Amino acid sequence: MLANQLEMNTNSDAPSLLIAAHCLTIRRKTERIGIQELSSMLDDLFRELYFKPSN
Numbered sequence: 001m002l003a004n005q006l007e008m009n010t011n012s013d014a015p016s017l018l019i020a021a022h023c024l025t026i027r028r029k030t031e032r033i034g035i036q037e038l039s040s041m042l043d044d045l046f047r048e049l050y051f052k053p054s055n
Helices: 002-008 017-028 035-050
Strands: none
Touching: 017 035
16 A cells, blocks of 8 residues: 555655655554664654755
8 A cells, every 4th residue: 555655656745765664664653663763764854855856
């Protein structure tokens, strides 16, 4: 299901696959997210958003 959503979102406004994967991880976690895991996700998200080339 997520793969189909990601394939359909190919325009420049669509979130990157990395961001979508992290969002899915956060949604699917039934227990706590560890500090290291959350820190890694936030670092990835910052890099994706900050260094995204402008159109």
